[in-house]
Amino acid sequence: MSTTAETGTTYEPATDALATVLAPGARPPRPSAWSASITFGWRAVLKIKHVPEQLFDVTAFPLMMTLMFTYLFGGALAGSPTEYLQYLLPGIMVTSVVMITMYTGLEVNKDIEKGVFDRFRTLPIWRPATMVGYLLGDVMRYTIASTVILLVGLVMGFRPSGGLVGAVLGILLLLGFSFAFSWVWTMFGLLLRSEKSVMGVSMMVLFPLTFLSNVYVQPETMPGWLQVFVNLNPITHLVAAVRSLMAGTPDGGALILVLVWSVVFIGAFGSITMRLYNRK
Amino acid sequence: MPDLAIQTSGLVKTFDKTRAVDGLDLAVPAGAVYGVLGPNGAGKTTAVRILATLLRPDGGEATVFGHDVVREADAVRSRVSMTGQYASVDDEMTGAENLILLARLLGHRKPAARARAAELLEAFGLTEAGGRQVKTYSGGMRRRLDIAASILNTPDLLFLDEPTTGLDPRSRNQVWDIVRIVVAHGTTVLLTTQYLEEADRLADRIAVIDHGRLIAEGTPGELKSSVGAGSVHVRLRDPATRTEAERLLTEILDTTVYRESDPVSLTARITGNGRDEAAAEQASRALAQLAAAGIVVDDFSLGQPNLDEVFLALTDHRATEETAA
Numbered sequence: 001m002s003t004t005a006e007t008g009t010t011y012e013p014a015t016d017a018l019a020t021v022l023a024p025g026a027r028p029p030r031p032s033a034w035s036a037s038i039t040f041g042w043r044a045v046l047k048i049k050h051v052p053e054q055l056f057d058v059t060a061f062p063l064m065m066t067l068m069f070t071y072l073f074g075g076a077l078a079g080s081p082t083e084y085l086q087y088l089l090p091g092i093m094v095t096s097v098v099m100i101t102m103y104t105g106l107e108v109n110k111d112i113e114k115g116v117f118d119r120f121r122t123l124p125i126w127r128p129a130t131m132v133g134y135l136l137g138d139v140m141r142y143t144i145a146s147t148v149i150l151l152v153g154l155v156m157g158f159r160p161s162g163g164l165v166g167a168v169l170g171i172l173l174l175l176g177f178s179f180a181f182s183w184v185w186t187m188f189g190l191l192l193r194s195e196k197s198v199m200g201v202s203m204m205v206l207f208p209l210t211f212l213s214n215v216y217v218q219p220e221t222m223p224g225w226l227q228v229f230v231n232l233n234p235i236t237h238l239v240a241a242v243r244s245l246m247a248g249t250p251d252g253g254a255l256i257l258v259l260v261w262s263v264v265f266i267g268a269f270g271s272i273t274m275r276l277y278n279r280k
Numbered sequence: 281m282p283d284l285a286i287q288t289s290g291l292v293k294t295f296d297k298t299r300a301v302d303g304l305d306l307a308v309p310a311g312a313v314y315g316v317l318g319p320n321g322a323g324k325t326t327a328v329r330i331l332a333t334l335l336r337p338d339g340g341e342a343t344v345f346g347h348d349v350v351r352e353a354d355a356v357r358s359r360v361s362m363t364g365q366y367a368s369v370d371d372e373m374t375g376a377e378n379l380i381l382l383a384r385l386l387g388h389r390k391p392a393a394r395a396r397a398a399e400l401l402e403a404f405g406l407t408e409a410g411g412r413q414v415k416t417y418s419g420g421m422r423r424r425l426d427i428a429a430s431i432l433n434t435p436d437l438l439f440l441d442e443p444t445t446g447l448d449p450r451s452r453n454q455v456w457d458i459v460r461i462v463v464a465h466g467t468t469v470l471l472t473t474q475y476l477e478e479a480d481r482l483a484d485r486i487a488v489i490d491h492g493r494l495i496a497e498g499t500p501g502e503l504k505s506s507v508g509a510g511s512v513h514v515r516l517r518d519p520a521t522r523t524e525a526e527r528l529l530t531e532i533l534d535t536t537v538y539r540e541s542d543p544v545s546l547t548a549r550i551t552g553n554g555r556d557e558a559a560a561e562q563a564s565r566a567l568a569q570l571a572a573a574g575i576v577v578d579d580f581s582l583g584q585p586n587l588d589e590v591f592l593a594l595t596d597h598r599a600t601e602e603t604a605a
Contacts, residue, residue, distance in 0.1 A: 011405035011424070013457040021403040022465040027433050028387035030358070039384040043373070050372050050413060119368040119429065122332050123385050124358035279336065 033126035040133015045140065057103065058145040062096040066152050073216060082157040089153040089160075090170060090243040091215030094235060096149060097142045097178050098210060102202035104138050104182045108189030109198045121277075128274055131186050135179050142178050146171045162248030170245040173258060177238050180262035183269035190276040209235050234261040285310040285345060285437050285468040286331060292339035293326050293492075300326040302492035303340065308470060308485075310345075310436075313463050315483030316472040317591070323492035324472040325365060328441050331470070332362045344437060361430040362439040367422045368429065369414050375401060375425050376410040379432065386433050400428040404458075420451025427458055431467075438462060440471045444478060456482060476588050488594055496594050503590050510559050511589065512548045512566065515579035519543040525575050532566045544578075549589075 031039070048054060069092055074081030108131075111117055120130050150158075150167055160167050185202065192198050212226065213235040219227050230236050237257040244251035286308035293301040301323045308314040318324050329335040331342055333353040341348065347355040362368065369378045376397050383393035401410040404424040414422060423443065430438055440459065444452040459482055463469050473479050479486050480500045488496040488503070496503055512533065516525055522544065529537045529548050537548040550559045563582045570577055 011420075011454060013454055013461060014403070015461055017403040018458065018461045019465065021399055021428075022431060022434050022462065022467075028389075028392070031385060031387045036385055039381060042384075043370070043381055046377055047372055114370070115364040115366040115368040116370045118329075118332075118334055118362065118364045119382070120385075121334055122357055122360065122362050123382075124354055125385055129385075 030124055033129060036125040036129035037132040037136060040130055041136030041140075042133075044134060044137020048137070048141075055141070055144065058100055058141045059148050061100070062093075062145045062149045063152055065096045066092050066149050066156070069216065070156065077217065085153060085156055085158050087243075088216070089149070089158045090246050091213075091239045093146055093149045093153075093171075094174055094239050094242055095210040095215050097145050097174055098181065098235060098238075099206055100142060100145055101138070101178050101182045102185055102199075102206060103141075104134055105185030105189035105192075105198045105202060106195050108134060108186050109192065109195050112190060127278065128270070131183075131273055131277065134186065135182050138182060139175055139179055142175050143171070146174060160246040160248070162246045166246045166248045170242040173245060173255070174238065174242055177234075177258055177262050180265040181234075183265055183273055186273040187269045187276065190273060209233060214239050234258070237261065283310055284308065286314075286342070286470065288327075288331070288340065288342040290340035291327065291330065291337050291342055293323075293330060293335060294338050295326075299492055301330065301337070304489065304492060305494055306487055308468065310468045311463075311466060312484035313459065313469045313471055313482050315479035315486040316470065316489060317474070317476065317479045317486050318472075318489040319474055322489050324474075324489060325441055326492070327489070328362070328439050328470065328472055332360060332439050333357055334362075359436040360439065361432075361435040361437075363423075363426045363430045363441065363443060365441045365445065367414075367426045369422065369426050371415040372413060374411050374413055375406050375417070378414060378425065379429060382429050382432050396432065400432065404428045418451075419447050420454060423447060423451065423455060424458070427455070427462075431462060434465070435467060437468045437470065440469060442472055442474065444473070444475070452478075476591060488591060490595055496590075504584050506590075510550055510582055510584050512550060512563050513579070513581045513583070514546045514548075514570070514577055515542075516544045516546070517576040517578050521575045522546065524573065525570060528569050528573060528575075529566055532569055533562055550582075 066089070070081045070085050070088060073088070074084035078084035078087060117130075150171065160170075162169070184205070185198075188198050188201055192201065212230055213233050214230060215235070219230045219236070222230060234257075237254050238261075240251055241254035241258045244254060284307055286306060288304055288306045291301050291304040291306075292299065304323070304327055306316075306327075316324050316327065326335065330337050331344060331349060333349050333356050336350055343349065344356045345359055347359075349356050369375075370381075373381070379397035379400055380393045383396045384390070388396055397410075398407075401407045404427070406421060406425060406428070409417060409421060414425065417425065427440075427443070443459070444455050447455065456478070459469055459471070471479075471482060483500065485497070485499055486503060487494055496506065498506070512529070514525065514529070516522055522539070526537050526539065526546055529546060533548050533550055535548055535550060537546055539545075540547055550562055560582060563580075567577065567580055
């Protein structure tokens with residue numbers, strides 16, 4: 001008899017048992033926007049628990065990026081890998097985390113086809129909670145990636161003059177920006193029809209954005225027309241701000257620009273995302 | 281209007297150039313099972329998705345317990361829940377996690393959410409499976425979890441979109457039993473189905489829809505009698521006597537007699553103006569005449585038309601009208 005629930009064939013709906021669960025108890029008040037978002041964040045964490053392999057992209061990928069670019073360019077650009085690492089680490093951290101943000105779009109795109117999304121959309125909760133939940137789960141992933149890179153960097157000889165406080169502040173700024181930037185991907189995740197196209201668009205956006213910046217080399221070494229793009233690129237501002245925080249010499253201008261960009265991303269892409277979510 | 285759970289008028293939803301829902305008028309009384317019957321692509325799912333606030337209609341109006349599904353979507357959401365055609369549960373999470381997640385989203389605090397999840401798993405015979413990921417469940421178990429999730433906060437209106445499609449007969453019966461118990465506790469159920477038997481067994485009223493329009497509405501009994509008093513099925517012993525039997529039946533019953541693919545069977549629809557006595561009388565007279573003509577009848581039955589016949593009759597009728605127009 002222990003297989004009752006397992007086989008699903010010997011179950012007989014019992015009127016009494018069902019009557020108990022149907023007894024209309026008082027409905028609890030609806031959860032707050034924050035509480036609903038956190039609950040969806042918990043869902044994202046549960047998914048990581050069930051499929052831990054998906055942490056590969058936030059551990060192995062950043063590790064590879066850091067090692068690869070430090071030793072590839074270090075000698076040529078700064079005389080030695082350790083010298084170069086002082087310049088590169090904040091930038092490679094930004095690049096890795098910003099690249100990882102695209103998984104948000106893939107996840108949303110995969111989930112939206114599932115019936116469970118319909119259930120979420122019929123719940124009387126704060127509408128953006130589902131999407132904010134994804135992003136909260138992702139912020140956890142970004143934290144893991146940043147931590148991995150910081151630790152690897154420290155082992156390889158990265159010595160930020162801003163100390164631990166500076167490094168942590170830099171990471172916090174990066175997490176905040178990434179949360180805002182991810183709304184671009186929730187939009188594409190809802191807009192595009194397949195995971196493949198989400199992937200394609202992500203690459204088209206991320207490669208120029210991360211490479212055509214100040215991550216690898218000083219923009220002054222580039223041709224003038226390229227400098228124009230690089231100096232407008234939000235990633236450039238983010239890298240400058242993170243670098244300045246880690247170096248213990250906060251760059252107020254860059255910090256403000258990053259905050260402005262973040263507000264713009266949430267305002268523009270967040271509202272498009274919610275429009276798409278409500279119409280899907 | 282407290283007596284109506286759902287009211288729609290002239291509801292329209294267009295996808296590209298297809299009018300999936302094309303001027304649908306529904307009035308669903310509260311406290312009963314309302315069946316929406318139609319073939320694949322009739323617009324059933326689209327209609328349900330509009331009513332469950334998942335889609336915006338392109339035209340017309342729909343209210344659920346008096347709340348407009350577009351303007352007061354939130355008020356509608358707090359009173360309904362939906363079990364979609366494809367299980368509305370998360371495959372990658374366990375059964376228990378699915379229920380706890382929903383309980384939290386519906387405002388239960390953590391301990392209460394856990395307790396509610398355990399209670400539901402127990403009532404739906406899923407306690408032992410509760411710790412496993414849903415993707416390991418059978419179709420029947422998944423459907424039960426889905427319904428359990430839908431009644432987490434007992435809703436006033438439950439949408440079940442083809443709840444038994446793809447289930448084995450046993451699981452289907454379980455779902456039917458659950459639906460009956462849920463309705464007995466005061467929840468209105470709107471059930472879409474392409475199975476006539478399902479609508480007949482469960483629904484108090486049925487709307488037959490095709491091409492996004494309502495083509496008939498009523499109790500199962502009303503729908504059946506609207507098509508005719510019943511059908512006579514005759515099985516002859518000798519195929520050679522069929523032509524003669526056909527002639528006799530046509531004469532006595534004054535209606536069209538159909539030859540079935542089986543060479544010894546005939547079917548005639550009796551149009552007794554809805555009076556069963558007349559149908560029975562005509563039928564027994566027909567049987568007597570066949571016997572008098574020396575035709576041996578192995579099997580003779582007079583039955584109410586089943587919903588299959590109702591559906592075919594209704595859609596045929598519509599097809600003819602369209603050709604004429």
